[in-house]
Amino acid sequence: MTEQSAPERQAPYAPVTDVVSAVARGVCRDTLHRFHYRDGAAVRSLSLADLDAGAVRVAARLDALGVRARDRVGVMAPNRIEWVLLDLAALKLGAVTAAIEPGRHRPAAMAAELGLRLLFTSDPYEGSGAGAVRDIGQVRAWAFDATGPSALPPHPGYDPADLCAIKQTSGSTGPPKSMEVTVASVNQSMAAVQDMFHHGDGDNLLVFLPLYFLQQRFWIYSALVHGHDVTLADRATAADTAPVVSPTVIMGVPGFYEQVRARLEAEGLPGDRAGRGEAIQRALGGRVRYLWTGSAPAGRQMLHFFNDAGVPLYEGYGLTETCIVSKNHPGAFRLGSVGRVLPHKWVRFDKDGVLIVGSSHPLNTRYTSAPPGADERTFLPTGEVRTYDLGHVDEDGFLYIDGRVDDIVSLSTALNILVPAVEERVRELPGVRDCAIFGDGRPYLAAVLSPAAGDLDAEALARDVSKLNRELRHDQRVYGAVVASEPFSVRNGLLNAQYKLVRARIGARYAADLEGVYADHPVCNDGTLADDTPVLVRTAATEPRGGQPEHDEHGKDPQK
Template sequence: MTDNLINQLVSAVPAPGHRLRIARLGGDESIELTEVHAAADRLAAALYADGVRPGDRIGILAANGLQWVLLDLAALRLKAVTCGFEPGKFDATTQTVDEYGLALLFTDATGARDTRIRPIAQVDELAKRQGGIALPWQRHEATTIKFTSGSTGRPKGLSASVGSIDSSLRAVQEMFEHGPDDDIFVFLPLSLLQQRYWVYSALIYGHDVTISSYAAAFAAMRRTRPTVVMGVPGFFASAQRHIEEQAARRSIGVAEAARALFGDRIRYLWTGSAPADPATLQFFDDCGMPIFEGYGLNETCIVSKNHPKANRRGSVGQVLPGKHVLIDDDGRVSVRSDDPVGMRYTFAAPGESERVFGTDGVVRTGDLGRIDADGFLWIGGRADDVIVLDNGKKVIVRPIEERLRDSPLIDQAVVFCPAQTHLVAVVSPAGDADPAEIGRHLARTNEALERDEQIRRVVLAAEPFSIDNGLLTSQYKPRRAQILARYSTAITAKGDGVHVH
């Protein structure tokens, strides 16, 4: 076998004494990692007997659960390719099976008549059969097709290589040294490949892992007492508000309220996928829960990460071994990897691969950034978020959006320039927002900005942005195109100040 962690994962029995826990609102399900390994082995044999062969694609369209984990691990043993479909973005239909070339599609949806579409509950019975399959992987081979979060247009599919997964797992373990006392808490969809890394890490390095959902996260953390929580910035901003409310209601310190929410064993918190509010990062540091921000894309995996041995607040960390950040004269960031995730999209509209991937595999990120003298990467926003006003002034909107989000009344802020003459912000409220108070915050924000950067009009969304209403991605990033379409009339309307829509 070639020397990579995926081969170790599929062939070596994990050390005893560690568990996978599925935490739901109604209670928890716990299973030894040794049994997870054995059940995946039996499931792989059952799938092989059912005709699944190396290179075949197995689709999974279901909420987080034990069956999801077992299918993914069984596919690895068979050298089949997992396609993780996010519920709500895809449908369990014959069209999906045909479009993505699936041998089988497992789902928790109901009503499908295609025999290739199976209920995911069937996994429980299949995993009881006799096992015995573990095929070796090469570094360049693809284990999975992962899909973009879909902030614009239909999600693009990208085949992810063994080498890219291996290098990321090794780098993360070097930085954070996960060990037998750790329990890593994961609640984002397992359709996102990076969330499955923590299951792989548990099996390889010997620690516990808890899988939950966003809806159950707060309740589950209190019960499970994790040592590490993986979350997007929006999750930690919501947690901060909850902690502050509980501290005020119970007349206790915020550190005590934070422990009541996250448990008393937190070693560190991990965030990325979108810009984090510096005030939120400082809040958790002050609570004794150090939080580390990083940077990466679906097309690159983890590029840089702050960690206990090297942390510079405001940056997204030092560049990882095997990653090479290239910054052109205009500040645009590209990334070259010793082990690329992929060299082009497997599923995408014509021209999309050429727009993102260079001929040598370099990924054009679309972000603006710089690297300081100590190797820390600083991201300044999206290149396409640079607005050029009719007077020639270039305005980078990300710092303005961050200033707007400084208010506890504002959860999200997206800045537009409807006529190239002035800026308009659409904001999603955090709780019951007072338009007058938001107006006062707007005035304070504008005082700190140059004239051309000032916000003339705020559109206050009557309905907060969410995944369900299509205005946030699965990683809780604003979907700019959808927000613009939803509020286009209000954005282009005349008048200054704050207007509720």
């Protein structure tokens, strides 16, 4: 394949508001719009003006503790109001927020590795009232203590090339890597989103993905600058929070919407389009104008479920290293694509079909902390990012992601298969929630299946897979399957924080079960197997891990 670029169909740049400086140096006096947040079982609320004032008081405390402009303040905690207050406080001092996934690292080690002035953690075994590593619980008291200090030093201002955040990769392709983020990259991404979706008065954006993903904090900044409500929940409480706060926009991932769909289908849906749309709206609070999804591929059936019912679900594409690259949106939507490329981004494909992304204002051109060789593998001398995703752009400029380089399975019969397309079809089978396909160096493809609920009937599943095989190309056919002992989840380590398959970990956990399938079902897919070739399905002998198998009882990764 020769190197090619996307068609030149990009719109002019949207006017760029300096959102970062507006949050950092401005005083929010908005008493009309509100910040809603989960506090245990309750949903609490305060005005954006009160949220901003609380952040100023937290900033004054940080200043008293010695935090200065360009210092790094770490936050290592699940979603909570203290997270938001610390992030805003750091901006008000001209500092840098370093976001660290909780439960995966030792706080003291991360404080040293990233050069943090302070690190706030929810880990009861690490946080204290003094020293570099502190208990995040004290932050709320600082914010709402009206008698505490509130005077701040003069803000030095952020240059577009200054850093405002450090974020981590999800770790789905190896150890998490840390990356510094420039102010200009944040401002430009937010300007592009605002140009597409026009968030403003009357909107309420529901955020529940972890705040250690920088993009989730964009919507807090957006509320303060563009004037709208925003609600903070987490994965466990998102579905219950939506009917309470009636969001107009939900920032989700495919796994969340799949769960909504499964629940509604189990309850029974009206047969007409309008009735289905009303049922979806009731489940999500009744005011949804659109749903946002990304971070992992969205299945076509799920996209049709929402869009065909008149509840727009817009898929997009981006990476930690690039932020948002493309997005479907009102007026430019093509189901199955990840939208058109944003005006300040560009894409091209190398000779192997690998997607390369460039930006007028890159997040950065290197990692802050990463294994040796990671920079060279990811960042080109041009400043562009090699994504390792495979895709194409259609004649109208819509980008499609076909899979990843490491999603290609090479059978021992010299057949090479891009497996995400097969996995999507298998996920549509009754009783199957998720699927990971394996077969490198093997004579045929075999799947590890995550059950939707309860036990899967092995015989019925074998019949369903056999029927599906007759609809697939010969090279895509699946002749063996293992029913996992528990659903894939973030808690058991088989999905990452963005609900993507952790394929290597699934393969390692069910390696013995897969080995047994290949040993007991010695067929060879050389492209000539008959349509009625049987499928062997086994229930895994592997015991469920139950809980957090990748961490010890204190929530720490024993390998760190």
